[in-house]
Amino acid sequence: xxxxxxxxxxxxxxxxxDPYHSCILDVYPLEFExxxxxxxxxxxxxxxxxxxxxxxxxxxxxxxxxxxxxxxVAIGETGLDKLKGPSYDVQIPVFKKHIExxxxxxxxxxxxxxxxxxELIRVRKETNPSQPWIIHGYRGKPELTKRLVKxxxxxxxxxxxxxxxxxxxxxxxxxxxTDEDEMDIRDVYLQAAQALDMEIKVFAEIVTKNVRRxxxxxxxxxxxxxxxxxxxxxx
Ligand SMILES: [Zn+2]
Numbered sequence: 001x002x003x004x005x006x007x008x009x010x011x012x013x014x015x016x017x018d019p020y021h022s023c024i025l026d027v028y029p030l031e032f033e034x035x036x037x038x039x040x041x042x043x044x045x046x047x048x049x050x051x052x053x054x055x056x057x058x059x060x061x062x063x064x065x066x067x068x069x070x071x072x073v074a075i076g077e078t079g080l081d082k083l084k085g086p087s088y089d090v091q092i093p094v095f096k097k098h099i100e101x102x103x104x105x106x107x108x109x110x111x112x113x114x115x116x117x118x119e120l121i122r123v124r125k126e127t128n129p130s131q132p133w134i135i136h137g138y139r140g141k142p143e144l145t146k147r148l149v150k151x152x153x154x155x156x157x158x159x160x161x162x163x164x165x166x167x168x169x170x171x172x173x174x175x176x177x178t179d180e181d182e183m184d185i186r187d188v189y190l191q192a193a194q195a196l197d198m199e200i201k202v203f204a205e206i207v208t209k210n211v212r213r214x215x216x217x218x219x220x221x222x223x224x225x226x227x228x229x230x231x232x233x234x235x
Pocket of ligand 1: 179180
C-alpha cells in the first residue's frame with residue numbers, strides 16, 4: 001500500500017529519507033524557496049494561516065508570484081477561525097484571495113476551520129469554487145459532517161477523529177495527515193481504517209485513488225508492507 005500525508009508542517013529528518021510515504025508540506029510563502037531545495041521528494045501547500053491574516057499583504061503578494069510553481073500542489077492552509085486570530089473582517093478577504101488563486105491556477109484549497117462553519121459555507125456558496133476544498137484535521141460531529149458533505153467539501157483525518165462521523169463521509173472525499181502531530185502517518189491510517197471497520201490496505205487504496213485524482217503530481221512513495229516490517233522486527 002502507498003501512504004500519503006496531505007498536510008504536515010514538519011518532515012522529521014528520518015521521515016524525509018523514509019521512501020514509504022509522500023507529503024504535502026505546508027509552508028509560508030517566504031519559506032518556500034528554501035523548503036523546495038531541502039525536500040526534493042515532497043510537494044507543498046502554500047498560504048497564510050487565518051491566525052496571521054492581519055497585515056499579510058506582502059506574503060499574499062509573494063504567494064501570488066510563486067503559487068504557479070509546479071511543486072506547490074495546493075493553496076493554503078487558509079480559512080476561518082473563530083477562536084484565534086483577527087476578526088472575520090480581516091480573515092475573510094485573505095481567505096478569498098486564496099480562493100481566487102486556487103481557481104485561477106486550478107489547485108485545491110487546504111482549509112483550516114475552527115467553529116466558523118456557517119461562515120465557511122457562506123463563503124463557499126458565494127465563491128462557488130470548481131476546485132476541491134479539503135477541510136484538514138477534520139473531527140466534526142455527524143450533523144455537521146452531513147451538512148458539509150452536502151456542500152461538497154472533502155476531508156482530511158489526523159490523530160483526532162470523530163468515529164461516529166466517518167460513515168457519513170463519501171470514500172472519494174477522504175485523505176490523511178499528520179499536521180503538527182508527531183503521530184506516524186501509518187498510525188493515522190490505521191486509526192481511520194479501524195473507525196471505518198476496514199482493512200488498512202483497503203482504506204489506503206481509497207486514499208491513494210483520491211490523492212492521484214486530486215494531486216496527480218505528488219510522487220508515488222514505495223509501497224509499504226506492514227507484514228514485511230513486522231517479520232523484519234521478529235528476526
Ligand atoms: Zn496545519
